[in-house]
Amino acid sequence: MRGIGRPLRLRRLHLHRWVWQPVTYSGGSSLLQPADVDAAVMDWNNAQGRVPLTAQVGAPNDLQISDKPLNQQYIYGLTTVFGMTCNSICLNKIATCNGVSLGCANSSAIYYVTLNLDTNEITNLANGLSSAGFSTSSSELALISLRHELGHALSLGHPLSTTRTCSATQSIVMGNSGSINSVCGVTVPNTSCDGAVLNNVYSSSPGYCDPSTSATCSGSCS
């Protein structure tokens, strides 16, 4: 596969990063079984160890997965990162969990992420592919999309379009033959690229914060 072994040029997502782990997730998609969502999460957990994702029903809620119409044709997913600027109570205060400092909850720290899938557009895309002779179900496309968006939720941006980096967060492109592919056909996160870049973004794991423990903020920092 082209790109493996080349310098990693995936871009970070606007310098936002988690300051605690594990990151809890909840929700799902009407196109996916709950087990599919858990499997997609496990694909990322297997590819990287810095920021593990864990299912959580109830508080706290770091990552919310849901179906939402995005009102744009040919747009099937949106990951939105809310930084600590959206949590004015804790902004620029020292984050603490179980007595251990997690670092500064500044504007670079992720507060909350939403992951939206547009099931209508995913289904339209699957139908279009089917009529073009490509056998891809809406569930398969939803799963590829979910894996892709989870990469954004961990803070990975799209690779530069001018490179041929093989990554699960590479934009899905439409070829002139009518086929839909991610670059190099990578639809599942891999250790060598996605994992390596996350290890680069997070030089060490963020501080551990048990989801059942109430994390707090105090003092001031920047």
Add this chain to the structure above:
Amino acid sequence: MKIRIIGALCIGVLINVTSGYGQALRKDPVSRDPCPGGTGVGILDGISPDSLEQLVRLSDLIVAGTVAKVLPSTLINPNNPSLPETTSLISVNEVVWGTLPYGTNTIAISELGGRVGPCGLVIADDPLVESGEEYIFFLVAEKRRPNTSGSPLYSTFGAGGGKAKITDRKIQFLPGASKGLHRHDNTATDAFIATVKATAILLQKKP
């Protein structure tokens, strides 16, 4: 009086020092306000044509236009305060391919992003258009939802590739566009429009 002032100052300092203690760092799932005073950064994912030919093939209308007015942002769903969209009016300078609806020289385009109340959304690598900017727009008709703009409503094609900015009479695709589209960056606008027209003819695309 002096003692009262000193006392009030001490209480103020005490409140300031202790105000952070006991505050929740993580988001409460029942919180209905995901972004008090803040703006989310979104990464949009959609079909990204890997060539100009593909982009032309899939567009309903291609125009060169100037952003005449950016309308106030609205919510796609009133129950979803963190998902705003913004409609802008485009004055069409030239129809590159396709047909404008009869009797108008202005169209509306809808883009994800904007701000409604306390919630803002900025799409990374695909910012909202601004008044006075010029673009080549590759558009798809939006017929599935209410249109209150007063002009025919379109959206730009896919993620990133559906609008090419014109700066100093040269073309610049947005960072999120594919390598095949970025190949046309810095092409003179007139030459690029000629290429688009030739591509449409080659594809035997009918308006």
